Amino acid sequence: MSGIAPAGDPVIPDYGQASECVINNGPFCGDWFVDQWATVFWPPLVDHIYMVIIAVVIGFVIAFAAALIAYRKRWLAGPIGIVATFLYTLPPLALFQLLVPFTGLTLLTVEIALVCFTLVIIFQAVLAGLAAVPEDVKRSAIGMGLNQRQLMVKVELPLALPSIISGLRIATVLTVSVATIAAFVVDSGLGSPILKAVSSPFNTQFIGAGALAVLLAFVLDGLLVIVGRVLTPWMRARV
Amino acid sequence: MTHSSTDPKTTSTTNSSIVFDHVTKLYPGQNAPALDSLDIEVKSGELVCLVGPSGGGKTTALQLVNRLVDLSSGDIRIGDRSIMDIPAIELRRTIGYAIQQSGLFPHYTVAENIAIVPNILKWDKSRTTRRTVELLELVGLTPVDSWLGRYPSQLSGGQQQRVGIARALAADPPVMLMDEPFGALDPITRMAVQDEFLEIHRAVGKTTLFVTHDIDEAIKMADRIAILKPGGKLAQYDTPAEVLTHPADEFVAEFLGAERGLKRLALTTVAEVLVAKAEPERPAESDLPKVEADVTLREALSVVSAAGAHGARVMERGSHLGDVTLHDLVDPPANAVDARNGEGVGL
Incomplete structure (x- = not known):
């Protein structure tokens, strides 16, 4: 018990015990940040990571399947693309507003909205990756007697990987950022301390939470870069 | 599975000729056929070049064989079996296929690329590895270990x-299809790879159908040349020498170009002329330009012309084989040319 109010309540700094920085509401108070890490920052960070991973994984599954269908049936690529783009252009807050009457102030509402934003990015990335597989490679693969499934698994998907990974990177970074708005719907994720700090201006809380969101975006992006490197060794092969 | 089954020199003893029997291809939505009643036979072990201007249907003809394109009418038989009696995917696994830009899988290593067909045919690992090493040696990529990965x-x-050639040969297919395989190479590399491929072809004896738009490549490589003209009609099907000496029509003559006569001289080497000449003449002049025995008459003529001489001294590894006159070069003895003609079949 540190004597300073946890983030859930209005922030009333206890001037009696607090540091100079906290008393003066400095831009960023390291001591307070460390003190409050376990209660104010860590739980929302974990929630945020879950929120993002769930959204990107579900978004990936849906968009990937849609892209495979659109790749096989080219006439579907247009309509699917339009739907996905429409979902992407909706302002996040408006989408929450639209969903709340149906799914309530729940994590489900948040995830539905987040998934919607990932769809168009991943869909286009998968489709662009498949479309960019060189024609001569496909022709020689078919000419050697690969069947359609072998062509997809051995040739088309591996060669689409760089594009798919870059789509996932953009979708992930975007979701980390959009997920902060989820605080308007549920008291969860890094948006929650930011929202509270905005209503009672205490700099360290919202700068700390904001910085964590940025850091999280960098880390997840970096992880995807590493995954991409491991999966595509031929991209780094040099003479 | 004996060792001999993976030997690159294994020549199929069964008939692996390719017969085009009134083959016509009409693409949907077009009113003229891409290939019009093509009737040719590529004998077992023969290398036949399909040449012609774009729009002549040569690539179509090739892709009909491994069913990348479907026949409109007629039939194609490999050996004595119609390609329509074999499921397309199975058929393709028994046909070597090499294309321009090689079509190698960029995400596969050299070893993995060569192993593609063996792997889908579920060869065991050691057999595939052995085969891969043999093939890399065959195409001259040695030491093999430095290329595999x-x-x-x-x-x-x-x-x-x-x-690409090694990969096409991987599962020891009796038949090879090559679609402008050297089209993207610079002239010097191209010559070298052509020479190597001819050597490989002589060693492995695969029935080969080879598409090229380059008549010089066809003259150099082919046992017989099929010249297609726009509309997919066969203009002539004969040996390079015969095509050059007796073009079937105006179109063929024009396609062969103004240097047709010189191209014909490129088919014969000075050594062949020396052999054909009954008694070697040994003119007294010793200032004749020297040429190596394996150069073509065309090259020898160029040397003679550059030196302003009337003949050339034929050398082999430093020793004097004999002399050829300007007349020999321009109008070689008929049997010297014939010696080359008969060589093609049954390598």
């Missing part, structure tokens, strides 16, 4: 094409 992006165009 490279990616195509780490190879030059010529090296990629060699791997």
